[in-house]
Amino acid sequence: MSEGTAREQAIDRFVGSNGPYYRRAFKTIGERKGYVPSFNVAAFLLGPIWLSGRRIWSAFWPFLIADLLAVVIIAYALSGGDSVDLAARANQLEDLAARRQVEAQDASAQNAASNLAKSLSRSATALQQAAADARETAEQAQADTWLFTAMGVGLLAASRLLQGAFSNHLAERRFRAWRLEGDAAKGGFSLPSAAAAAVLLAVLVPTVLLSFADRTLFQAVPSDPTWNSRAAEWLDGLIAAISFAVRPAAIGLTAGISAVLGLMENALTATPWPVVMALILAVAWQLAGFRVFLLTFVAISYLALLGYWEKSMQTVALLGTAAFISIAIGIPLGVLCGYNKRVAAFIRPLLDFMQTMPAFVYLIPVIALFGIGKPSGIIATIIFGIPPVVRLTALGIANVPPSVREAAIAFGASRLFLLLKVDLPTAAPSIMAGVSQTILMCLSMVVIAALIGAKGLGEDVLHALQYAAQGQGLLAGLAILVCAIVLDRIVQGRGRPSH
Known part of the structure; x- marks a missing residue:
């Protein structure tokens, strides 16, 4: 035929x-x-x-x-x-x-x-x-x-x-x-x-x-208003019970976060500003080259000349603490998801929930469990910022070519060697993209975290919203923007040769 x-x-x-x-x-x-x-x-x-x-x-x-x-x-x-x-x-x-x-x-x-x-x-x-x-x-x-x-x-x-x-x-x-x-x-x-x-x-x-x-x-x-009130009462009781049960752990967690945050904040605000500025510029030059060095110099000058230096350092400390914890948890969790499909199937709905739930909604249980203040703002920021690094790390690990792993195993590579010398270096571009996204997501929470007691540039934006101070709000928002741009360029420029 x-x-x-x-x-x-x-x-x-x-x-x-x-x-x-x-x-x-x-x-x-x-x-x-x-x-x-x-x-x-x-x-x-x-x-x-x-x-x-x-x-x-x-x-x-x-x-x-x-x-x-x-x-x-x-x-x-x-x-x-x-x-x-x-x-x-x-x-x-x-x-x-x-x-x-x-x-x-x-x-x-x-x-x-x-x-x-x-x-x-x-x-x-x-x-x-x-x-x-x-x-x-x-x-x-x-x-x-x-x-x-x-x-x-x-x-x-x-x-x-x-x-x-x-x-x-x-x-x-x-x-x-x-x-x-x-x-x-x-x-x-x-x-x-x-x-x-x-x-x-x-x-x-x-x-x-x-x-x-x-x-x-x-x-x-058609609806029954009593269902809403009963469900709300049940959730109030549940949150109160959980808050009472985890109070000792919550106190220890907030104390640890406060210690890390206090260390970073004191290091950035108590150190003379010329020293901090020189270190930031040196890191920008070393990791990303002359163009990012010049951009960083202009951004720092903007923050200093308009009086946002101290608050921007408070914001960077808040961001640094949240990003450090998010990355420290997110990369190992992403590696585990990349290796184990069952773990990935279990974690994926949680990440979807963390990314899609409005930030103002999960601020409520955070306040109930940890109170108002900077630690609560950092915890809320971690919840919002951790999904990108987990997702992109898992994607990078899952996309490592099997032939590369087989070649390493053929030469007698152990599992630890395979992870540290094969999988992580191969997945490094995807992991660094996740780190960059996590940093930016954390920085986007600055204003929302200011609602529950976190200081920094978000506080200025919040005051501008409350008193309809358009100019002040735009200046503070631009300060957050330049911080985000500088951090993103430095992180994305990692590994490029300096000029």
Whole structure:
């Protein structure tokens, strides 16, 4: 059997009864590079249902969302758009103005010269003007509903035209993947998948139409307020119990963090500033070269001339403590995750939680367990900053070429030698990228940590927010920015030859 005949038979098995059409379409697409004009009428008419039946899931969901969005816009426009709410507000203002007018007339009947009568009359006039303005705005919104209707129809038409124009290309790509997989059960048109997509649309589209036809239908989500209060009370009791149980350990941990932080802060603030500046510039030159040395000199000059030297050193001490602890924990944990897939599968959800949970939320249990102050700010910063170094270290270790390890083992390398002389050096670029990201993530927590008692530049930004001091806030924010840039350039420049 020739290759062409085998391909045609494979296409027939893949597409079912429409084999001749798809054989011609696939042949035309395969003979030319780039986009080949082709239009699938069935995909145009059925839309996501066709894509679901062909199991092209990567295109099914985007086009389904586009179709539903078009339906939402059309239903919104046909129901009156914003004019419904604006007309309701105009009616409320008209009713209120009428009542106020009656009150003003009653007050004028009693004493037309009284302050109450004059005040009620002015209020009635103002309400009438507001009602007239609201009515005019509602009428304008009603007149503009055609624009939303045109947008919805245009989006639906564009979505369907794109589906028709690209469906054969998507099906041809799916066919090639199907031939490589060799799974005959995944060929043909899947009626269950198409039926599931049709049911989904049959549920969602009427729901959208009903919600705009009666906007009070889904206005409130059914819920029981007592569930919220009971859950909050249970969490309060749980946090209180955990806080009482870990109080001795929390006291020891905060004492250790305070000792490290105090040592770093005293070393940076008590040492004469020319010495600290010279050391920072020397490190920048040695690790990253002349350009970063010049950038560091300009940044330090900015901090010194605007009076941010001491607070910037406090910030660097806070950052250094948090980053040191994060890196000291993160690199060994990342190495373990790189070697052990089970540990990685267990740690990954925790890292996702630490990165996605808003910082203001996990400040609450941190304060409950460790109180308010710099140690709590450092702990919150560690929680936020440790995931990058763990992830990138694990990625670097996992991507070490097996051939490199096999060569080292063939020459008798021990596990410790393999770790220290093969895996870590090979994964060093990824690990250093994780270290850099951790430092920047820690520095981004400076302002948030200032909310719970951490000092430094974040305190100036916080005061600027409280008193709407735009200039002072921008200057302090720029000071944090230059610290971040300098630290990132120095860490990323490690290993480059000095000039």
